[in-house]
Amino acid sequence: GAVVSQHPSRVICKSGTSVKIECRSLDFQATTMFWYRQFPKQSLMLMATSNEGSKATYEQGVEKDKFLINHASLTLSTLTVTSAHPEDSSFYICSATLPGGEQYFGPGTRLTVT
Amino acid sequence: SQKIEQNSEALNIQEGKTATLTCNYTNYSPAYLQWYRQDPGRGPVFLLLIRENEKEKRKERLKVTFDTTLKQSLFHITASQPADSATYLCALVYSSASKIIFGSGTRLSIRP
Numbered sequence: 419g420a421v422v423s424q425h426p427s428r429v430i431c432k433s434g435t436s437v438k439i440e441c442r443s444l445d446f447q448a449t450t451m452f453w454y455r456q457f458p459k460q461s462l463m464l465m466a467t468s469n470e471g472s473k474a475t476y477e478q479g480v481e482k483d484k485f486l487i488n489h490a491s492l493t494l495s496t497l498t499v500t501s502a503h504p505e506d507s508s509f510y511i512c513s514a515t516l517p518g519g520e521q522y523f524g525p526g527t528r529l530t531v532t
Numbered sequence: 533s534q535k536i537e538q539n540s541e542a543l544n545i546q547e548g549k550t551a552t553l554t555c556n557y558t559n560y561s562p563a564y565l566q567w568y569r570q571d572p573g574r575g576p577v578f579l580l581l582i583r584e585n586e587k588e589k590r591k592e593r594l595k596v597t598f599d600t601t602l603k604q605s606l607f608h609i610t611a612s613q614p615a616d617s618a619t620y621l622c623a624l625v626y627s628s629a630s631k632i633i634f635g636s637g638t639r640l641s642i643r644p
Contacts, residue, residue, distance in 0.1 A: 424575075452631065452632070461621065461637050462621075464631055509573075513632075519563075519564055519566075519581055520578050521623075521625075521632055523576045525575045526574060528573070
């Protein structure tokens with residue numbers, strides 16, 4: 419099946435710093451990618467839709483100035499958590515959609531803010 | 533607003549039996565419905581997609597049904613194995629938007 423990678427898989431940062439997470443589609447081009455966050459024992463919550471070459475669409479309640487999304491190419495989207503705080507600690511997952519509608523997810527990035 | 537309910541938070545069954553998970557939704561039917569498996573600390577893994585004009589889809593030991601009258605999808609794992617233990621998520625995609633709406637998941641445990 420299609421492969422989506424994320425980097426890093428784990429990151430620990432200090433409060434107030436920024437962290438960048440990369441999401442790549444390895445064997446297909448993705449004009450649209452999605453970013454989710456997931457808290458323990460909860461389902462995925464969509465944060466934003468990342469569109470190649472244009473601005474991301476954010477879900478209600480998600481601060482676009484805090485969670486910066488850049489979709490610079492058809493195979494790469496990045497999520498930058500700016501001025502991170504402990505409450506931003508979570509599991510961040512990206513996904514990309516194939517033309518047939520199947521959505522493939524990356525392995526996730528565990529962010530811990532101390 | 534659209535709601536998705538997966539029948540139970542946890543399901544425990546004996547190895548070799550068929551596991552049946554339920555996904556119910558309210559309001560209008562999606563263009564298609566997907567099932568995913570998620571293991572702890574990992575991203576979801578795509579399993580099956582079924583469209584609104586399809587009644588049933590199969591893949592090896594997996595079977596998905598989609599009943600737009602009942603507004604329900606059933607996900608079956610036949611000849612279940614302990615390795616099938618995971619959380620299973622159903623997700624709906626509507627034609628008017630490309631984003632996915634996820635259910636809360638069912639944690640399936642297969643005991644030897």
